[in-house]
Amino acid sequence: MSDGFPSALRTLETSIVSVDGVSYAAVTPDGMAVLARPEQLNAFEGSASECDGKRLLVGHRSAANLEALRSALSWLRPQPLGLRTSVGFGDRLGVATPGHIAAMRCDGVGISPIFAQQSIREMDRTRRAPREVMDDATWAVFCSGWREPFGADADHLKTEEDVRRCLRVGYTLWTIDPGDHVDSIADTATADQLKEKFEQLPWSELADTPEALLRRYRDRSFGIEHHQLVMNEISAVHAAVKYGRAVAHTHTLVSLIRSDLGSDGWELEVAIDETDQVTSHLEHIYIVLELQRLG
Incomplete structure (x- = not known):
């Protein structure tokens, strides 16, 4: 025996x-x-x-x-990985994680793995459910005898329904993709168009006003390593027009997650990497500060 x-x-x-x-x-x-x-x-x-x-x-x-x-078995439960260096392996079919674990054991020193990772789009295309993604990763971790911390990423969630599908499954990293709410013409809009769009932002959802936003950002300087970035009124309006609705949508989805899971035991990623527009340094700062302000 x-x-x-x-x-x-x-x-x-x-x-x-x-x-x-x-x-x-x-x-x-x-x-x-x-x-x-x-x-x-x-x-x-x-x-x-x-x-x-x-x-x-x-x-x-x-x-x-x-x-x-x-x-x-506590080590089979995904954990938030925080600022540790991590790699999302994205086992699309649920059969590759044993190989990912073998690779981690061979060359993964200093890396925290995210074994369960798949976007809703990929789940739909492969006809997998969020729990299947988690279960396949759990099984591979169990069979391989892996004992180190690992994460689980509910990736590229776009809608409230996407979030609901992944709740109560055990995901620890929630990647919100608000790309559909980015204003695609902000970069080429005229000054008058930007002004009109700025006034029409969902200010109640943002818990904000145009005047308050401009007070926060007008002529504000940000030190990034050895560089100084300065946001003026024009760049503040542009950032808000381009990403204000995306921020509001992200906050809505985060509130839905928090209402179910509470505030601890999970972390957030915002993915704006699948848009046609480049996100500038100042626009990144705007997004982060606004999400922090909204809590």
């Missing part, structure tokens, strides 16, 4: 672990086994039998069993 599992059971050696008197293992080709006292098996589903004074449960790699594994 290995950790109490019968030798006839085809357990995957790298997965076997015992915690608090309970032993867990992946079983080839696509199952799992848990050896424990009867009351410790309540969260798992499968067929149970007596084994050396305990109960041996053998089940499929089901969503319920993977959720139970995440509850039992």
Whole structure:
């Protein structure tokens, strides 16, 4: 026996672990086994039998069993990675994560992996659900015996429905893509057009007024490493017209996430990398400061 599992059971050696008197293992080709006292098996589903004074449960790699594994084994739960150097692996089909883990073990010193990462667009194209993405990553981490922190990215979320699909799954990084709300003609608009667009921004959603925004940014200097960037009234109006609605939309989605998950245990990324327009340094500053102001 290995950790109490019968030798006839085809357990995957790298997965076997015992915690608090309970032993867990992946079983080839696509199952799992848990050896424990009867009351410790309540969260798992499968067929149970007596084994050396305990109960041996053998089940499929089901969503319920993977959720139970995440509850039992803390290292299977994704974590916020903060400012650590990280790599999003983006296993699009849910079969490549074992290779990603092998690569991390070989050359991943100083890198924190994001094993579960897929955009809603990619999920739709590959016909995967957010929980499938999480479950496939969980299974690979479990089978490979990975114990280090890793993240999970609900990537390029554009709508409230996108966010709702990913809630309660365990994602720790939420990437909001407000690109559809970027004003695509701001860069070529005339002064009169910018003024009109500025006045028509959703000021109530931004909890702001045109006058207050100009007071905050007019003739304001920002030190970036060895450079000084100065925002004047024209660049402030331009940044607000170009990205004000994107900021408001991002805040709406963040509020939806926070209402469900609270304020802790997750982090935010804002992706504006799929627009036709370049985002200037001052525009980056505007976006960050406005999101900070809105909380």
